[in-house]
Amino acid sequence: MSDTNLPNTEEFRDKARAAMVAMRSVFPATPLMRNDHLSDKYDADIWLKREDLSPVRSYKLRGAFNAMRRARGATLFVCASAGNHAQGVAFMCRHFGVGGVIFMPVTTPQQKIDKTRIFGGDMVEIRLTGDYFDDTLAEAQAFCAEEGAHFLAPFDDDDVIEGQATIAAEIEAELPDGADLIVLPVGGGGLSAGMRSYFGPDQAIKYVEPSGGMSLAAAVENGGPVTLNKVDSFVDGAAVARIGARPWDRLKGIQRSDVLAAPEDRICITMLEMLNIEGIVLEPAGALSVDVLDDIRDEIKGKRVICVTSGGNFDFERLPDVKERGQRYSGIKKYLILRLPQRPGALKDFLNLLGPGDDITRFEYLKKSARNFGSVLIGIEVKQASDFDGLFQRLEDGGFTYRDITQDTTLSEFLI
Structure with missing residues (x-):
């Protein structure tokens, strides 16, 4: 060491x-x-x-409290944050009775903006600027330089x-x-x-x-x-x-x-x-x-x-x-693109292959990929991950073509 x-x-x-x-x-x-x-x-x-x-x-209000009590003479504090640091700074501005300007990205959820405003009350001004945090941070630091305010970093501060x-x-x-x-x-x-x-x-x-x-x-x-x-x-x-x-x-x-x-x-x-x-x-x-x-x-x-x-x-x-992400990680929920024949009874044939505990959570036609077939996005939830082994085998035995897109980040983000 x-x-x-x-x-x-x-x-x-x-x-x-x-x-x-x-x-x-x-x-x-x-x-x-x-x-x-x-x-x-x-x-x-x-x-x-x-x-x-x-x-x-x-825990963020701890660091904010200590930094603000150490900044003797400062009357205006500034931070850039979309979350807990903003709320901690706002809370402490109200406690110490000093002004605060909190810069948050434009994309910050309204719930976080509202909570920060509640904690800071009349002592805090919230400014929404920048689509990304780096832009927000640059605005906050430029404001500090212009106004002579005290910048409160979320972690890079002794x-x-x-x-x-x-x-x-x-x-x-x-x-x-x-x-x-x-x-x-x-x-x-x-x-x-x-x-x-x-x-x-x-x-x-x-x-x-x-x-x-x-x-x-x-x-x-x-x-x-x-x-x-x-x-x-x-x-x-x-x-x-x-x-x-x-x-x-x-x-x-x-x-x-x-x-x-x-x-x-x-x-x-x-x-x-x-x-x-x-x-x-x-x-x-x-x-x-x-x-x-x-x-x-x-x-x-x-x-x-x-x-x-x-x-x-x-x-x-x-x-x-x-919940969705947890289910996908544990293997009890998957998304498939199924090539379904465009003929009477094809959907029923597919449904008959499902196990007694299998549940369809999503069913959406994407497009007709050929005259006699259609692509279908299907979400399936099972009782335990191993149930998919049997289902996939039954699909293959039944002549169904499918693609598991559960872990395909690009496709799943676009389709799901």
Whole structure:
């Protein structure tokens, strides 16, 4: 670990503890709760640090609080965000009684705009600009330069990192014996940098990124931050193309094996499991730490593990899409393009091949590809993934031609 750039651990802990104490005038410590369901499932002692239960349903207000209290004399704060950081900054602007201008992409869902406005009240102005976040960020920074405002970065800021480390201070206060392993979600790296700075390099930590946005893994492999060519935006709270420079200074030296990938569609299954079994609402980024437990099942058996559930700002209008993606990942739902003969009884012949538990969820003629045949888009849901083996065999035996487009990203996005 000689190539780390961690601050003096005791000094950093003292500052984080002081920030934690100061925060108590704003909101109580978030619960650290043992989860019986996950503990039984993985034969381990699983605890959840419930940042989804903060006043803004994410940990982002911690960094905003600490950075704003440190910015003495500043009366106008600016941030660029389409999500949790915006809400945290808005909440703290109202708390400190200072002005805030929050830049959000034009494409930001109305629900997030409304929540940010509610948290900030009269102290915050929201400006919608840019179709993409990079454009929004450029506008925010240009505004800061013109107006002399204080820019609040979501993760690439030492005071923000220190503020996120208050999570570690709360864990230490409640569980003095600590944990064998801490599992953290990673976006820009502010939370991870704060936790590692507080506990030091000897604390075992797993860092979880969405498969479509592994900027920390790329930095570890390349020896420094690199910008990803493409990022899947589904896990919007952690889909970051480049790890922050300041977080990286504190994270370099970690092992590549400690950076885990969580597939976006599998995260959907985890979200639904936590909602249906535990009644816990997690956004995609908030479910990252729980999602990878199955990947490290053998490693955590019999050990105490703390998972930070970083946020619960989930728009329930997305629930059908989450369910759909989860079903497709687990293999119980597929989409086929079927070449159906244009003759009386052809559809009935196809339907007779379905099993008793097979359900057609979509049926749409696409076009007539030939005089005697038509192409049909069919969605089929089965009870268990292995049921498709029998169905496909029956289709082939019956002379039906089909194409499974479930994993064909281009076709499925266009047709489904």
